Each structure stands twice: as structure tokens, then as C-alpha cells.
Amino acid sequence: MTTLQQAIEQVKIAGNKAFVPYIMAGDGGLSTIKPTILKLQKLGVTAIEVGIPFTDPVADGPTIEQAGERALAEGVTLRKVLETLAVFREEITVPLVVMTYFNPVLAYGLVSFAEACLAAGVKGLIVPDVPLEESAILREKLNPHGVDIVQLVSLTSPPERIARIATASQGFVYAVTVNGITGTRASFADDLAGHFARLRESSHIPVLVGFGISTPEQVVSMGELGDGVIVGSAIVTALHEGDFGKVEALVAASKNMREKSTL
Template identity: 45%
Template sequence: MNRIDERFHRLKQAGERALMPYLTAGDPDLATTRSLILEFERRGADLIEIGVPFSDPLADGVTIQRASQRSLLAGTTLPRIIEMVGGLRADCRLPLLLMSYVNPIFHFGYARFAKEAAAAGVDGLIVPDLPPEEAAELVEATAAHNLHTVFLIAPTSPQQRVRTIAAASKGFIYYVSLRGVTGVRSGLSDDLDASLRLIRAETDLPLAVGFGISTPEQVRMVSRVADGVIVGSAIVSLLEQTAGQPDQLKRAGDFVASLKASTIE
């Protein structure tokens, strides 16, 4: 069984919700990314979303765009990220997902990517700019190596579109809680519960909610209706603010611990 399936099953049995922090790989370097992943595991994270930096990140707001630029300038590449995952897998039991735009994977080669990512210990893949109708080749390659491909559902997705995406997804469904790009928001959608009920009518997969979630209180609110909560920009922003500071790892870990505590209150 894929580690993603195992983790959601265990959390469901325990009556808990998953916390999935996001990190941009290689910001400021891959050694720091490795340390942060292990710290986040120690502080209660359930899954980790590892962002592959890209020069034109369409779904990401300015915070993650800046992180991607810093990472690219530091020389981060998809092969080096896969190598980093392979190096930490013996010390990390968490499900690890790569979030990448399709271009880096296409140029790497779908079959080669799936084989090498799975061998390194990657469990899943999120590709925000690849619709299910155009994903057959990649899905076939990843499925052959038990890598789950996760698709996104937006608030604007009609029910037929929800049905198509739900049928294509493996592991869980990523629900985009707000219109627009990633980034910290002061409030969340008022119709989140109703939207998730419509998706649950089409699938038994866990539903994880991301985009705009940045505080323990928002995590608490989302945890009441979703199976998992994804927090990205708030973490990346904290890392940007504490860059070069000796207590960066502890501060980031403390923040993740506070978010995880809000999933089980």
C-alpha cells in the first residue's frame, strides 16, 4: 500500500485530520530542506508537499514565486530534489509528495521520472497545470511504480468536472479553497463545507484543502469539514523572514506543531 493511503487510513481510524506542510525545495538550499522535512515530521506533520521550483509558477502567489526564484538561483533541479528525497528516506517515514508543474517532468521524461522518483521514496505527485484529460501518459507511468497522482478541484469546478477529477485522482483530492493563487488570506470561503459535500458525493477519497490557510484558527476551521489541511505560503514566508537566523529550524517547527495541534482539538 502507498504511504499516502496508509497515513490517511491511520488518521481516520484515530479520528484525526492530516496536516500537510509545503516547502519549496532548495530554498535556500537542499540541505536546509532536508532538515526542515525531518523537523516537521518530529513536530507532528502527517505528509509533506515538496515544491519543485519553476520559473513560471502559474498557481503560486508572490511568496512562493520568490522562494522558487531563490531556489533556482541556488541551482536546484528536479534530479537533485529526487536525490535529496532518496538521501532522507531512511530517516523519514512520512508520505512525501512532489508538487511540480508539468514542464520539468516532461523534459525529465515521464517514465524516467516515475521510476527514479519511486526508487528514491516519493509517494505522490501534484501537477497543478496538467488536467486529467491530458495526463494519461504521466498517470500510466506513475501508476506503474505505485506513485499517486493527485489532481486539484477548484471552487468553480462544475459537478461533471468534479466527477472527472475524482475518478482520475489517487491518494486524496486537493481542494483549492479560494479563487486565485496561493498566499496568506485573512478569511476562508463561507461555502467550504457545502463544496466538500458535493465532492464527497462523487468519491470516497480523502479531501485535503489548501490555498490561503495560514493560522492555527483557520486550520481548526478546515479540520472540522476536511480530511486534511495544506499550509504553504505561511510556512514559506516564515522561512523567508528567518533566513540565516540560528533559530529558524525551531521557529518553523514550533509553527508546524501549532498547526498540527489545531487539527486534533
């Protein structure tokens, strides 16, 4: 079992739900990366998704796109983020999952990128514009360096495809809760429960639920559908506004959930 999967399984074995915050690396400057990660791990998050800014983030909504534009304006790049992480990797106690679009990885060079991930202690990689069909090359190059390739499953994926994605995905399966891009949502489709039941049945690894989860209530209700949640835009907004209390409330909601499920 990989480090990333193990971290989630441990939460699961304890009867709890995983909480994975997404941060836009370098939103506020490269120097914010270390304190943000250390603060989040102190709150007891399960893993941290480290987003890399990109000029053309097609899978992201306005919140993350704007955070990305701020980071780009600070001169943040994939290379600089990995170098920054490598400097304090001994202090990092939770698995880091890098989320980046594919082109910066290609420009880095797959082999150099894999080595830099190893040096930075990165345990997982999400590339939203590399679907199952194109993903073999990532597993081939990154797995030998201890990096899992996490695949996404969407509401539009038919059952047969869901099963294939769940088999190929590593660490966890990233289940997208809406047809759409990242960002906050008032409500979710009705057929979610059935969709997630099928997904969990076909997956031998944990299923984390993400996209559009922005309130403590949604952390609880969406967390029930899988083995935990990924919260992106709401965390990015809270960190940008310096409202760490909001982050604490979201993480706390996942802990309340733990208490509920152990009752």
C-alpha cells in the same frame, strides 16, 4: 490502498485531521532539504509536499514564487532534489508528495522521472498545470513506480466534474479553497461548506483542503471542511525567516483540532 492514502486514513481512523506542510525544496540551498524534512516529520505531520522551483509558476502567488526564485538562484532543479532525497530516503518516515510544474517533468523524461521518484521514495505527485483531461499519461507512467497522481478540485469545478476528478485522483483529493493562486487569505467564500459537502460525498478517498491557509485559526476552521489541511505559503515564509515556532504553532493547531474532535 496506497501508502499515501493509508497515511491519511490512519489519521482519520484515529478521529484526527491530517496536516501536510508544503516546502520549497532548496529555498536556502539543497543542504536544507534533509534537516527541514526530518524536523517536520518529527513534529508529526501526516505527509510533506516537496515543491520544485520553476521559472514560470502560474499557479503560485508571490510568496512561493519568490521562494522559487531563491531556490533557482541556488541552482536547484527537479533532478537535484530527487537525488538529494534518494540519499536519505531510509530516514524518511512520512510520505513525500512532489509538486512540480509539468515542463521540468517532460524535460526529465517521464520514464526517467518515474524511476527517480521510486529511488527517492516519493509517494505522490501534484502537477498543477496538468488537469484531469491531460493526466492519464502521468498515471500510466508513475503508478507502476508506486507514485499516486493527486488531482486538484476548485471552487469553479461543477458537481459532475468534481465527481470525475474525485474518481481519478489518487492518495487524496486536493481541494482548492479559493479562486486564485497560492498565498495567504483574510477570508474565504461563503459557499465553502456546501461545496465541500458535495465533494466529500463524491470522493472515496480523503479530501485535503489547501490554498490560502495561513493561521492556526484557519487550520482549525478549514480542517473541519475536509480530512485535513495543506499549508504552503505560511510554512514557506516561516522556514525562510527561520521561525520554526510558527511552523510548530500551525501543526499544533491541527493537533488541538484532534483533541476537539475526540471530545
